[in-house]
Amino acid sequence: MKLLKQNKIFHYRKRIPADLKDCFSNKIFIARSLQTSDLEFAKKKGETVDQTLEGIFKTIRKQRSFSTDVKYMKNFASDLILKRLPIKKRSQKKLNVCLIKIPTFEAPQSFSYFNSVPSLGLAYIAGSIREAGHNLQIVDAPGEAISQYKYFNTEHCKLWSHGLTKEEIVERINPDTDVIGLTNMFLHEWEFIRNLLKLLKQKHPNMTVVMGGETATAWWDYMFKNCPELDICVLGEGEDAMVGLLETLANGETLDSASSIAYRDRGKILTTERMQRIKNINDIALPAWDLFPIKDYLDYEYGSGVNRGRSLPMLSSRGCPFQCTFCSSPDMWTTRYFARDPSKVADEIEAYQKKYDVNNINFNDLTAVLTKKWIVEFCSVVLDRKLNFSWQLPSGTRSEAVDFEAAELLYKSGCRNFGYAPESGSPRMLNKIKKKVKIDSLITSLKSALKANLKTHANIIIGFPEEKIKDLFLTYKLVLKMAIAGLHGVSVMMFSPYPGSSYYKELKSRNKVTVDSTYIYSSLDRSGVSARSYSNHFNTRFITILQWIFLLSFFSLMYLVRPHRIFKHFKNFLKKNQETIMDQFLAEKFKQMKRKFSIKKINSTQ
Ligand code: B12
Numbered sequence: 030m031k032l033l034k035q036n037k038i039f040h041y042r043k044r045i046p047a048d049l050k051d052c053f054s055n056k057i058f059i060a061r062s063l064q065t066s067d068l069e070f071a072k073k074k075g076e077t078v079d080q081t082l083e084g085i086f087k088t089i090r091k092q093r094s095f096s097t098d099v100k101y102m103k104n105f106a107s108d109l110i111l112k113r114l115p116i117k118k119r120s121q122k123k124l125n126v127c128l129i130k131i132p133t134f135e136a137p138q139s140f141s142y143f144n145s146v147p148s149l150g151l152a153y154i155a156g157s158i159r160e161a162g163h164n165l166q167i168v169d170a171p172g173e174a175i176s177q178y179k180y181f182n183t184e185h186c187k188l189w190s191h192g193l194t195k196e197e198i199v200e201r202i203n204p205d206t207d208v209i210g211l212t213n214m215f216l217h218e219w220e221f222i223r224n225l226l227k228l229l230k231q232k233h234p235n236m237t238v239v240m241g242g243e244t245a246t247a248w249w250d251y252m253f254k255n256c257p258e259l260d261i262c263v264l265g266e267g268e269d270a271m272v273g274l275l276e277t278l279a280n281g282e283t284l285d286s287a288s289s290i291a292y293r294d295r296g297k298i299l300t301t302e303r304m305q306r307i308k309n310i311n312d313i314a315l316p317a318w319d320l321f322p323i324k325d326y327l328d329y330e331y332g333s334g335v336n337r338g339r340s341l342p343m344l345s346s347r348g349c350p351f352q353c354t355f356c357s358s359p360d361m362w363t364t365r366y367f368a369r370d371p372s373k374v375a376d377e378i379e380a381y382q383k384k385y386d387v388n389n390i391n392f393n394d395l396t397a398v399l400t401k402k403w404i405v406e407f408c409s410v411v412l413d414r415k416l417n418f419s420w421q422l423p424s425g426t427r428s429e430a431v432d433f434e435a436a437e438l439l440y441k442s443g444c445r446n447f448g449y450a451p452e453s454g455s456p457r458m459l460n461k462i463k464k465k466v467k468i469d470s471l472i473t474s475l476k477s478a479l480k481a482n483l484k485t486h487a488n489i490i491i492g493f494p495e496e497k498i499k500d501l502f503l504t505y506k507l508v509l510k511m512a513i514a515g516l517h518g519v520s521v522m523m524f525s526p527y528p529g530s531s532y533y534k535e536l537k538s539r540n541k542v543t544v545d546s547t548y549i550y551s552s553l554d555r556s557g558v559s560a561r562s563y564s565n566h567f568n569t570r571f572i573t574i575l576q577w578i579f580l581l582s583f584f585s586l587m588y589l590v591r592p593h594r595i596f597k598h599f600k601n602f603l604k605k606n607q608e609t610i611m612d613q614f615l616a617e618k619f620k621q622m623k624r625k626f627s628i629k630k631i632n633s634t635q
């Protein structure tokens with residue numbers, strides 16, 4: 030082991046064992062560096078690296094006996110090194126990075142009513158960038174103008190935009206910024222982002238613009254062609270990829286040495302190999318909420334679930350093992366699923382309670398409830414530590430894993446709202462869309478959840494290309510069955526092929542997807558304002574009418590069977606209390622109505 034002091038950077042080199050050379054691109058050394066002025070500390074770190082490397086070599090040897098594919102082995106080896114080496118390669122140069130959270134958009138003419146929520150994705154990215162030692166600025170459009178609502182005139186319809194305008198965002202960016210980072214989660218955010226980047230590059234042509242998130246991962250091709258101001262897209266899970274990219278930029282290396290990105294190179298759009306997903310998700314730096322203006326989000330009680338007070342979003346797991354054909358998750362996260370250690374999740378909640386006085390957590394997990402074992406463990410930790418908070422699980426593919434015992438435990442530990450996602454009631458369609466859900470077990474689970482006093486919600490999608498009238502009838506039957514069983518609320522959405530989904534790829538290859546503003550705003554739509562049918566059998570009008578029939582039938586039947594719920598909504602509305610999605614809907618729609626009278630009009634498109 031060699032440690033050389035050089036401008037406060039200690040370089041560490043280890044010779045690669047002869048039998049493993051082909052796994053390391055024929056390099057004879059693994060070289061890392063550590064930025065510190067403390068020789069003792071560097072020595073200790075060096076020793077730990079030595080031990081870790083021996084472990085890594087052992088793992089690679091084991092893996093080699095299973096695989097003789099050199100390319101695969103190279104990726105496997107470099108991935109292990111990246112993930113497990115405790116010394117992180119650091120350039121001397123620290124970059125100035127500015128992360129931007131754009132405003133939130135609502136379509137008040139539809140059922141859409143979502144308020145702004147702190148960006149969990151950006152907070153995670155911020156945590157990792159800070160850990161890597163770069164300088165960070167955050168411009169959080171909703172968080173920095175929490176009571177500002179303006180009209181946003183799109184090519185398609187008039188939306189409301191919550192937060193700073195694009196001019197205000199650009200004004201706030203530190204002129205010394207090297208790298209701008211944005212998140213593009215929703216398709217409907219694209220028009221604003223494109224306008225923002227145009228303005229930003231007019232003022233700061235030398236800043237490098239990096240975009241990540243669900244839509245950027247799936248749609249970079251279209252974005253690069255339609256926005257010359259966009260420089261780089263980070264694909265998939267962002268933490269390691271962004272830190273690696275900053276390292277590449279700081280070192281002045283060419284972009285092909287960074288993983289998991291799409292970028293421009295002399296008129297061409299190129300991509301680099303995707304990194305493997307982070308396996309030890311317990312080690313990912315926690316969201317850097319302290320850098321975000323979350324005080325107002327908390328004081329205004331903004332959150333993605335039912336309003337149960339001061340809320341923060343969290344993840345208890347990453348990824349989803351399923352491959353539903355309408356969903357972009359397999360493309361974004363692959364099908365690898367990792368759950369966090371329940372006690373680490375509880376630690377994080379405890380920290381938020383102490384630091385921010387948070388009393389509700391909304392889990393943003395894709396598939397939060399995968400095994401009963403995890404739920405039991407998590408609830409037990411919460412109960413043992415006597416943590417007092419409410420929590421919500423909006424999406425839950427394997428929610429059927431919840432029986433009465435689990436449901437009771439969920440309630441006792443503070444869980445109040447729980448989502449099911451059957452999507453369809455037709456076994457033929459469930460098979461077609463690869464939704465691994467059994468309707469009978471879902472109904473049994475729903476009854477257990479209701480018995481345990483949980484407030485429940487379910488998501489339905491209609492208008493899949495192959496869906497026939499018989500399938501729609503079966504879905505309608507399911508909707509009615511859930512209403513009788515006592516489900517508290519249902520969302521009935523019209524199918525739209527989101528970028529990254531299998532359906533998108535298939536329909537695009539058959540020229541069935543027209544990318545125009547109707548398409549872009551379809552993701553925001555909830556009641557036919559920006560709808561387009563992709564059905565082989567029914568037109569948009571028919572599906573929109575069905576959407577209304579499904580919703581009206583569900584709620585009429587549900588209230589007919591349980592009329593006391595109407596009084597409960599009324600009481601909750603007057604007391605400004607929320608328990609169910611309907612309570613949230615009524616409160617948010619009332620807020621929207623009041624806003625309509627006070628909103629400042631801006632004539633120019635943002
Ligand atoms: C929680 C959630 C919500 C919450 C909170 C949303 C929010 N603003 O944070 C609520 C309930 C409010 C919500 C609402 C909606 N949602 Co939603 N939601 C999700 C869900 C399940 C998880 C998002 C999340 O927090 N993930 C965890 C974080 C850590 O991951 P992340 O944000 O992706 O960040 C990582 C990477 O993307 C990357 N990254 C992100 N940003 C950046 C930036 C940089 C610079 C870099 C380098 C990397 C990077 O690194 C991060 C860490 O690894 C996703 C599903 C999914 N696959 O993501 C759907 C999803 C995003 N929602 C979706 C939709 C359609 C909606 C609605 C439009 C539904 C509707 N019609 O009402 C509304 C719109 C609300 C609005 N007006 O803003 C779609 C979007 C599809 C699309 N292409 O547009 C998704 C993908 C689900 C799906 N497949 O259908 N949603």
Ligand code: SF4
Pocket residue numbers: 349350351352353356357358359395396426
């Ligand atoms: S819809 Fe849900 S279960 Fe299906 S792939 Fe997407 S996240 Fe997984």
